[in-house]
Amino acid sequence: MGGEVLIVGGGFVGLHSAYRLHELGYRVRVYAGDLSRAASWGNAGIIHQGSITAVPEVMGLLKLIRLTLRRDSYVSIRPSFALREIGPKGWLTRYVSEVRSGRIAVKARVLQRLLLESRSLWLDVIRREGIDAELNESGSIEVFASRENFEHESEFRSRESRELGYRVRVLDGDECREMEPLLSEHVVGGLYYPDDLWINPQRTVYSFADALRRRGVEVIDGFVDSVGIEDGRAYALTRNGRERPEVLLVCAGAWTRKVLRSAGLDVPVVAGRGYLAVTEPSERRLARPVICADQRVIVGQTRAGEFRLSSYFELASPEAPPDNAKFERMRRWALPVLPVLKGLGFRITWVGSRPCTPDGLPVVGKIRGTENLYVAAGHCRLGATLSAATGKIVAEMIEGKEPEVLRDLSPERFA
Numbered sequence: 001m002g003g004e005v006l007i008v009g010g011g012f013v014g015l016h017s018a019y020r021l022h023e024l025g026y027r028v029r030v031y032a033g034d035l036s037r038a039a040s041w042g043n044a045g046i047i048h049q050g051s052i053t054a055v056p057e058v059m060g061l062l063k064l065i066r067l068t069l070r071r072d073s074y075v076s077i078r079p080s081f082a083l084r085e086i087g088p089k090g091w092l093t094r095y096v097s098e099v100r101s102g103r104i105a106v107k108a109r110v111l112q113r114l115l116l117e118s119r120s121l122w123l124d125v126i127r128r129e130g131i132d133a134e135l136n137e138s139g140s141i142e143v144f145a146s147r148e149n150f151e152h153e154s155e156f157r158s159r160e161s162r163e164l165g166y167r168v169r170v171l172d173g174d175e176c177r178e179m180e181p182l183l184s185e186h187v188v189g190g191l192y193y194p195d196d197l198w199i200n201p202q203r204t205v206y207s208f209a210d211a212l213r214r215r216g217v218e219v220i221d222g223f224v225d226s227v228g229i230e231d232g233r234a235y236a237l238t239r240n241g242r243e244r245p246e247v248l249l250v251c252a253g254a255w256t257r258k259v260l261r262s263a264g265l266d267v268p269v270v271a272g273r274g275y276l277a278v279t280e281p282s283e284r285r286l287a288r289p290v291i292c293a294d295q296r297v298i299v300g301q302t303r304a305g306e307f308r309l310s311s312y313f314e315l316a317s318p319e320a321p322p323d324n325a326k327f328e329r330m331r332r333w334a335l336p337v338l339p340v341l342k343g344l345g346f347r348i349t350w351v352g353s354r355p356c357t358p359d360g361l362p363v364v365g366k367i368r369g370t371e372n373l374y375v376a377a378g379h380c381r382l383g384a385t386l387s388a389a390t391g392k393i394v395a396e397m398i399e400g401k402e403p404e405v406l407r408d409l410s411p412e413r414f415a
Helices: 010-024 063-069 079-085 091-098 100-131 147-164 173-177 201-215 253-261 323-332 380-398
Strands: 003-008 025-030 075-077 140-144 169-172 189-193 218-220 224-229 235-238 241-243 248-249 271-278 290-293 295-303 305-315 346-355 363-366 373-377
Touching: 003 010, 010 025, 010 100, 010 201, 010 373, 010 380, 025 201, 075 079, 079 091, 079 305, 091 346, 100 201, 100 380, 140 173, 140 253, 147 189, 173 189, 189 373, 201 218, 224 253, 235 248, 248 253, 248 380, 253 271, 253 346, 253 373, 271 323, 271 380, 295 323, 305 323, 305 346, 323 363, 346 380, 363 380, 373 380
Parallel strands: 003 025, 003 248, 025 218, 075 305, 140 290, 248 373
Antiparallel strands: 140 189, 169 189, 224 235, 235 241, 271 305, 271 346, 290 295, 295 305, 363 373
């Protein structure tokens, strides 16, 4: 088809969309903003095959409240967010209505279709474009210090993997330590996902942007604060004034709602913030990323030897100040299974905003009533994992095709 596409947002979803659209002959311009603020920059880095929930699945409002009141919980809600989003049409109210077992199973099947395709698409881009991703293809291991949690999760994942078609192997504690010698004696069992990939998100997002520039895609440091609609066509307000592309695609992550509200639209994407702490380098090496399952801390290791600890699901404004106590708390949670983390100083501490919808599915589709406005956002904790498949779907959608999965991801479900 060809034509001019303006993309708002330079995280992995925006970059993969730009890549696929450029391949089809479109002239693509990406307003990437500050990449170090994007959720992609601080992502845990796992391209996961066993993940089928983008937001924590908490059964009911009372359990959610109890969980968030626990100081040692990885789920938290800032009071200002709760007051704003607890009304009849608020995000929290919609979220609680969605976490029913039947709905979770439906969403799992939708997400799994994207998960299985994303792995090969990521490998294709990394290898073809020479992206410096620090790629690790050794899978990931999810480990448990709680036997009760291990028995429940291993039974659930074994059954689910057969239903959804991903590979997982149940390990006892000794098998975990044989696979990953840095694990402690406290580990009672684990789950090995052999098809998982790991990338260093900090390196990958910059290297991907550079690869696009080499191909002729314009990747701009500035950001689009607002869009408007005039006579059914969307335009963007940028530092160059009002720009009227043939296609306007909003991949603005947790800022998607703010960007689209300027056009009178409300897509319920909020910030589920994650925390990242990067240690000083260690000579001791992990063979693969470790998911410390009991408190949901993910630990990867860079080529330089730095450990990257990521955790938390904090519902708050993207601009809210971080809770600095949470960085050290992540280390404390991980230490029982990974004692190698003891004593290592933090070189980087970071908090970023994952874009989350109340039903746990991304929102991808054309905005009704417009000729040229599209959205691709709301991937929450699966941003890196789902981004490659999303970019492919976006390109097909803009080409006029209708991938079946779009019915489940359409923004119309929030109308």
